[in-house]
Amino acid sequence: MVEQQELEARYARRTSAKTAVFVYAGHVADACARPGVMAEGDVLLDMVGGRGLRVADIRARASEARGTAGRLLVDITVPSHFGCHAFELGADVQLEALDRVAAGMLRRKVVAISSRTDLTVAGDALDPDDLAAITQGLDSLHERMQRHFDHARALAEYLSCCDSPISGGRVAVSYPGLASHPDHDLATRVLVHGFGPAVDFELPDAWGATAGEFIRRCRLNGRSQPAGGFNTRLHARDGSDGRAVRIFAGLDNPLEIADDLDQAMRWLRNPPAP
Template identity: 45%
Template sequence: MSEAFKGLAEAYASLQGARSAWFVRARHVPETIAKLGLIGPSDRLVVRANDFTDAYLHHFGNGVLTFAMDQTPEAFLDATRSSAHPAAGGPKEGHASYADGAGARYDRLFWLVNSIGCRGLRVPDIRVLAEAAREAGAILIVDNTVASAWGCQPLSLGAHIVLEALDRVAGGALHAKAVAIAVARSVSGKGRKRRTDELAHRAYCLLAQRLGGEFSQLVFNVDDADLAIISEGLQTLGERMQRHTDHARVIAEYLAAHPLVPQTCYPGLKSHPDHDVAARTLMHGFGPAVDFELAERMCAGTFIKRCAASHRDHPAGGRATRLSPLCGDESHYIRLFAGLDDPIDIVDSLEQAMRLYCNPPHA
């Protein structure tokens, strides 16, 4: 273990209010969970991530994976009840990669939600969901990639594990993609007020068994060059994320008023269904992303090609605003991540693309 890792892990854990933190070479959150083997064959994973369905289906079998229909506690409980337990009638032996001893029966329940995510950039009430998870005996995992550690602190709201793809933290400069993992403290208070969160302790044991103890890491290590980039990125994260977030709001307000945009989804708009929840869950604004729908005759792929500022080939999390089709090139839905570039230039580029689509040049 390098000193670079230890210092960075301590800094990231402090930012998240976590017991410990690790960094894993992986493209995104579902790949990270699969890579670590957190979900065994007799466990259940209930996920709400309808903008990332294919990735979860790719990494997890139908036997352990169930999709919740909404981000509410009721939807997660319904999905939990409706899924047949993989261990029912099966062998008692457990999965060797887990923290418990050999021969234990595994029937763990995991709930996973995004702090900002799904189509329409929904924001769950993490505090309420965490209370429901605790009553259900579920370890609550939050994908915090869109909001970042600067924009949301799920552990302080009751989550047990938080994961974050680090493209934006690193400003799009990583040589290999990486995901940060942080786990909640399991003990709080002193003396008679001392309390132990058993689910948080189990979450730590699962991660420590796979990765190493507090502020140590044995496998899936990110190299020192990328650790240095992440460390530098953390020092400027607040300043950069504030600009990302402020620019997203400007672009969202423009799109919300445009006659050729039937729907604009941004948690900072009062029209967003989770606006009030986002105001008490997110910090420093409402995130760097905007989802919007094009008029029916417009296709996302073609629109993006005609938009000079789409920057589809630029690195994720970098300085440039990026547009990508949310449901494929033939759909009408686009997700925009605001960059550090001038939002007025982006608005102008979007306007020109709208006009070009409506009035194409004659051959």
């Protein structure tokens, strides 16, 4: 079994960091709340996230943060360290939830904190099974992540074509790899190997359907499967009563996922008579 310090050092080398530690945390924000992670004047940015999967301009924000004597912390969970080299863009600290790195095999959620300088935050002693999952995940990460990225792009391209008459109204798609995305040009400069594994889309108001209803209509919604694993997962971005669905593309066949999405759209647009 690999020692945790050895694995943290391996992760640090992968991310071009000086040091890295692993902590148990439900979210990156929880990790940031730990003593020694964030200080007054520091800024935390989501590399890719929020409504519409907006892309952060790290170079510009790094200059602003240093102007106030703070550090720039960047959450790279969505693109992962495979898809974003935040240190090269000016970040001081990177944070990454390791669900996808560990291929969905973690028993508890782990966040990696890596820094260009020494870290004062203490890591947690991880369960041996979690260490093994991260070790095995790093071995296969590049091949898996490229498939996640490629499948997300395929699904985004499919969804961008979903308008009348099939769906009875245009589906609003947000994906940094589409030319229609407001941050597309920026994304081509700050992301590598593609544009990440996530796709957002919003159901037309005319359908009168919620994201929760849509997800329940999808047979392959992945809700019973672990986050970051083999299966594509659908998530109600703004809650079940909202209209926004976020897709985290898996390693499964994107054509089958697209067909499942299509069937749900057809049903919600023209439900069978009672």
